[in-house]
Amino acid sequence: MKxxxxxxxxxxxxLRTAVRIAEKIGGAELINVKSDPADVSADDADMIGIVCPVYEWDIPGRVRDFLEQLSLDPKAYIFMVVTYIAVLGKSFETAEAILEKKGAHLSYGRAIRCVASQCIAYPPFPPEKLMIPFMERQIEAAGNEIMLKKQRSFPPMSPITRRRFDKVMGPYLAVESEYDKGFYTDEKCSGCGTCARVCPTRNIEIKDKKPVWNHHCHGCNACVVYCPTRAVQFRTPKAYRELDTMISKMLRLPEKRKRYHHPMIKAKDMMKDRIDISDKKK
Ligand SMILES: Cc1cc2nc3c(=O)[nH]c(=O)nc-3n(C[C@H](O)[C@H](O)[C@H](O)COP(=O)(O)O)c2cc1C
Incomplete structure (x- = not known):
């Protein structure tokens, strides 16, 4: 079975979620959606997974575009697992609507709570020490069910979120592609190009040994948190300043902003276009 x-x-x-699910289901090919969908079709796959974060109460634009262009077998068992912190919004509905146009459906949907890692907007929370073991347990549960090809209806968007989507998300979505205007490097930048290679939207080019951001950013923070010399700096986008202050005060988050990334996922993993997870019978 492919x-x-x-x-x-x-x-x-x-990525940690995708790796662990692949191990649980007896191996799978992991494909980064920065690939060209035409080169990585799922026409001959019997089981197809989509794993991504929730961004702005939806799935990231790159995932949406990729799914729209992806060719797949509508009879396949299709699962989607999203990582998030608090509000799922229309993530699953967006994916299901795209699949429906291809005559396909989500057989399984599940959301995994993680450390909120949007450090350009607010400090990461809750603490890693609590969240990483909790996250692993949630992934285990998802992996076990997917392995058995269970059907699971995906969590819907709450009525409150639906009513407030445009009003609340509008200001963020309007400036999303320009988040990177707040990125810059300091004197620690060695021009190594890690930022360009970990960027999931291929938004960064290295010119004269310095990164140049090309304004099709999703604000994912990969360039910030995976820079080996911590040379990538940022200014919090205007749309986020109030939210930042509110969350930081409410949760009493420290002023010093940790550059969180999942402890088991290194820059070299993030750079890959494909990862083959073989059957390790976990
Ligand atoms: C640009 C951006 C927008 C986000 N929007 C949401 C959101 O709407 N709801 C939510 O619960 N979490 C949101 N988050 C938190 C992420 O979903 C969460 O940290 C996720 O686990 C990150 O996944 P990754 O480590 O694979 O990038 C957002 C994070 C970023 C960077």
Whole structure:
């Protein structure tokens, strides 16, 4: 049986989720959605996974575009697992609507709570020490069910979120592609190009040994958190300043902003276009 999981990840939570599910289901090919969908079709796959974070109460734009262009077998068992912190919004509905146009459906949907890793907007929370073991337990549960090809209806968007989507998300979505205007490097930048290679939207080019951001950013923070010399700095986008202050005060988060990425996912993993997870019978 051919199993393929398409993933998007900025700070490693979703990649860790994809790797662990692949291990649980007896191996799978993991494909980064920064690939060209035409080169990585799922026409001959019996089990197809989509694993990505929730961004702005939805799935990241790159995942949406990728799914729209992906060719697949509508009879396949299709699962989607998203990583998030609090609000799922229309993530599953968006994916299901795209699949429906291809005559396909989500057989299984599950959301995994993780460390909120949007450090350009607010400090990471809750603490890693609590969340990583909790996250692993949630992934185990998902992996066990997917292995058995269980059917699971995906969590719907809550009525409150639906009513407030445009009003609350509008200001963020309007400036999303320009988050990277707040990125810059300091004197520690060695021009190594890690930022360009970990970027899941291929938004960064290295010119004269310095990164140049090309404004099709999703604000995923990969360039910030995986920079080996911590040379990538950022200014919090205007749309986030109030939210940042509110969350930081409410949760009493420290002023010093940790550059969180999932501890088991390293820059070299993030750079890959494909990862083959073989059957390790876990
Ligand atoms: C740009 C951006 C937008 C986000 N929007 C949401 C959101 O709407 N709801 C939510 O619960 N979490 C949101 N988060 C938190 C992420 O979903 C969460 O940290 C996720 O696990 C990150 O996955 P990754 O490590 O694979 O990149 C957002 C994070 C980023 C970077």
């Amino acid at each position: 199993k393929v999981i398409y993933y998007f990840s900025g700070t490693g939570n979703s």
